[in-house]
Amino acid sequence: MPRFPKIAERTNHITGSVFEKFRSKVEAHGSDLVNLHIGDAYAPPPYAIPIDPRFMKMYPRFNRYTDTFGVYELREALATKLQTENQLDARPTNIMMTAGACNALNVSVQTLVDPGEDVLLLSPYWPFFRGMVGLAGGRVIEVPFYTRLYEEPDLDIAAYLEGYLTAKTVALYANTPNNPSGKVLNKRQLRQIADFARQNRLWIISDEAYDGMTFDDHVHLSIGSLPEMFEQTLSIFTFSKVYMFSGLRLGYVVTTDALLKNLNKIMVHQLYSPATVAQQMMVEPVKTRSLWSTRFVEHFWEIRDMFVANLKISLQVPEGTYYLFFSIEEHLRGREYWQVIDECLQAGVTVAPGEDFGKDYAQWIRICFAGEPPDRVELAVQRLNRIFPP
Amino acid sequence: MPRFPKIAERTNHITGSVFEKFRSKVEAHGSDLVNLHIGDAYAPPPYAIPIDPRFMKMYPRFNRYTDTFGVYELREALATKLQTENQLDARPTNIMMTAGACNALNVSVQTLVDPGEDVLLLSPYWPFFRGMVGLAGGRVIEVPFYTRLYEEPDLDIAAYLEGYLTAKTVALYANTPNNPSGKVLNKRQLRQIADFARQNRLWIISDEAYDGMTFDDHVHLSIGSLPEMFEQTLSIFTFSKVYMFSGLRLGYVVTTDALLKNLNKIMVHQLYSPATVAQQMMVEPVKTRSLWSTRFVEHFWEIRDMFVANLKISLQVPEGTYYLFFSIEEHLRGREYWQVIDECLQAGVTVAPGEDFGKDYAQWIRICFAGEPPDRVELAVQRLNRIFPP
Numbered sequence: 001m002p003r004f005p006k007i008a009e010r011t012n013h014i015t016g017s018v019f020e021k022f023r024s025k026v027e028a029h030g031s032d033l034v035n036l037h038i039g040d041a042y043a044p045p046p047y048a049i050p051i052d053p054r055f056m057k058m059y060p061r062f063n064r065y066t067d068t069f070g071v072y073e074l075r076e077a078l079a080t081k082l083q084t085e086n087q088l089d090a091r092p093t094n095i096m097m098t099a100g101a102c103n104a105l106n107v108s109v110q111t112l113v114d115p116g117e118d119v120l121l122l123s124p125y126w127p128f129f130r131g132m133v134g135l136a137g138g139r140v141i142e143v144p145f146y147t148r149l150y151e152e153p154d155l156d157i158a159a160y161l162e163g164y165l166t167a168k169t170v171a172l173y174a175n176t177p178n179n180p181s182g183k184v185l186n187k188r189q190l191r192q193i194a195d196f197a198r199q200n201r202l203w204i205i206s207d208e209a210y211d212g213m214t215f216d217d218h219v220h221l222s223i224g225s226l227p228e229m230f231e232q233t234l235s236i237f238t239f240s241k242v243y244m245f246s247g248l249r250l251g252y253v254v255t256t257d258a259l260l261k262n263l264n265k266i267m268v269h270q271l272y273s274p275a276t277v278a279q280q281m282m283v284e285p286v287k288t289r290s291l292w293s294t295r296f297v298e299h300f301w302e303i304r305d306m307f308v309a310n311l312k313i314s315l316q317v318p319e320g321t322y323y324l325f326f327s328i329e330e331h332l333r334g335r336e337y338w339q340v341i342d343e344c345l346q347a348g349v350t351v352a353p354g355e356d357f358g359k360d361y362a363q364w365i366r367i368c369f370a371g372e373p374p375d376r377v378e379l380a381v382q383r384l385n386r387i388f389p390p
Numbered sequence: 391m392p393r394f395p396k397i398a399e400r401t402n403h404i405t406g407s408v409f410e411k412f413r414s415k416v417e418a419h420g421s422d423l424v425n426l427h428i429g430d431a432y433a434p435p436p437y438a439i440p441i442d443p444r445f446m447k448m449y450p451r452f453n454r455y456t457d458t459f460g461v462y463e464l465r466e467a468l469a470t471k472l473q474t475e476n477q478l479d480a481r482p483t484n485i486m487m488t489a490g491a492c493n494a495l496n497v498s499v500q501t502l503v504d505p506g507e508d509v510l511l512l513s514p515y516w517p518f519f520r521g522m523v524g525l526a527g528g529r530v531i532e533v534p535f536y537t538r539l540y541e542e543p544d545l546d547i548a549a550y551l552e553g554y555l556t557a558k559t560v561a562l563y564a565n566t567p568n569n570p571s572g573k574v575l576n577k578r579q580l581r582q583i584a585d586f587a588r589q590n591r592l593w594i595i596s597d598e599a600y601d602g603m604t605f606d607d608h609v610h611l612s613i614g615s616l617p618e619m620f621e622q623t624l625s626i627f628t629f630s631k632v633y634m635f636s637g638l639r640l641g642y643v644v645t646t647d648a649l650l651k652n653l654n655k656i657m658v659h660q661l662y663s664p665a666t667v668a669q670q671m672m673v674e675p676v677k678t679r680s681l682w683s684t685r686f687v688e689h690f691w692e693i694r695d696m697f698v699a700n701l702k703i704s705l706q707v708p709e710g711t712y713y714l715f716f717s718i719e720e721h722l723r724g725r726e727y728w729q730v731i732d733e734c735l736q737a738g739v740t741v742a743p744g745e746d747f748g749k750d751y752a753q754w755i756r757i758c759f760a761g762e763p764p765d766r767v768e769l770a771v772q773r774l775n776r777i778f779p780p
Contacts, residue, residue: 010525034740036762041760045634046634047633047681050445063635100662102660131655135500248667269521270660270661276639296436322431348424350412350416350423350428
């Protein structure tokens, strides 16, 4: 059975960067070495670029290929952040930069899941993950989870998950803080998931895109920080959420050196590496995060409270992320689900349909309360209240 | 037989962006619409970013997700460039932005090649392409080609390729100007490849990363510009070479709207889209390309001539790209191939080993003559002449 610590067969048929075999010798050589092995031009672009000239001087190789694992200086800054804020035992060599969490998740699935294998998806889940498993030839098993935990916080998780386990299950996809439900898993819940994964030798793909975006007294915890869980977990982060820079397409995956080498083999075949200049631009923001991230979270916390107070639908208040997720079944008043989605659009509000987040959520909708300025969000609440009168 | 116009089975099991279904309705609505369907924050990043403030003002959504096909303004500029410089009949809707040509090639292979199918690789070839076919479960058939055309320019290409065709062949990978051989295919040669592909209903994956980087009287031609070939060809370009910005990880693929929709389904599962801000930064350089690209090419043309004149090995002068590719078999003088590569490294020059470019090239090496400043390249020539005395 190809479970932890085994990985997908496809990784045996590819090699990483063709220059990897020279890495140690090249590094030993120093600056005297003339590098003619890589296909890249020495000079900067000969046209105007809207980047601060001081930055380009500080990073003279900003326009060139970089280490396919990522810019080392950024991975150093992230290792410090992961150790202090996430209690993850990560060194720079445990980190590979990716084109957003999306890319990190896809590379993880390709590395772990072979055709015919099963992956447990705790639902509701981020929509594209389902397709990623399908592209690897795997099958998803949906486990209604985060919404269930709101109803039953003391659920015996290990016993519950056991009911969904198959002989072909190789990995489990967890996501906390959860998009779309806003659920933030607590230590007891994570511990039970971890125990279940260890007993059954399942890889854990831990999507932590909303790291740091929690409200009230909820705190984000990394499952990879639990005893003995680091080596069995792929912890995935992004610059799209708390860093508010989704347009940079930058994220990273954290795991053991050995597994990372295999993730890198997939990565270099998908896009070689994420952008060098994007990575260099994030070195400082990683170091200064504590100075600005609190204000950011408080701002969206206020918007959440405004939205929940004014929307005339009773719903579960999200513990983290910037989403509200709720069933509109009791508010249909004889209308079809899709008719209501269309009425929202006609009234001037777009919402995300629930079926994308799992087959059990076809009557739900997801609303992002951060995507527009507060006055526009208030306008949306008024419009929604006309579609869903109390 | 799953050849053109059929595509890979795996594309049937995934959908594109979950928001695609609302695209036309959302576009019809205008600015009054409050968009709460996508997971993104409205405000700019709350920390210092080394980007020109005027640029951020011009592109206020620089930090946000964009159309997964790419920033429209950039695709408009590229469509004009493709029509005028490449004679490709491309509109903006025929273009999808990717994370470099690497990503465009991988997305193409995943869209076209199912497990058990064959792909003809004209060799020598760009190394990662081989692995991409393997990751899709396909098999590569290597066809010694570009080096052969140097020896025999009038080769009957259609008859020659016929000898490698199998019943399971679905696509052909061509690359002109060719990395590593520097061969630039002429119109007669492209026409013969096109005729062969049409007769056998093979998709053509046309890697044109070195578009515009040709010397002497050689001109780059796009196979997709030949009569009736646009719909059967995926033309792939990048900002890594003539634009000298490999560190931006930006490229694009050009084909029919219908095929592009399927490429996009793979794309959104791999990385969602390439960076918004990277795309916006390239709008102006695409428009001004003719003003600076000639000087760039002339500069590397001079370095090519210097390298060829001073290196004491007889070799085929490359017609394009920034590589020299030659066999060192007659210069081994009793040494093993890998011993010589190691001697190069010890002498202070890294070269790329030939076997990565195809099984017929195990005794060859590739040198990039653009990766270091001219004085360093001259130093490398002196060092190489000591390893390969005449």
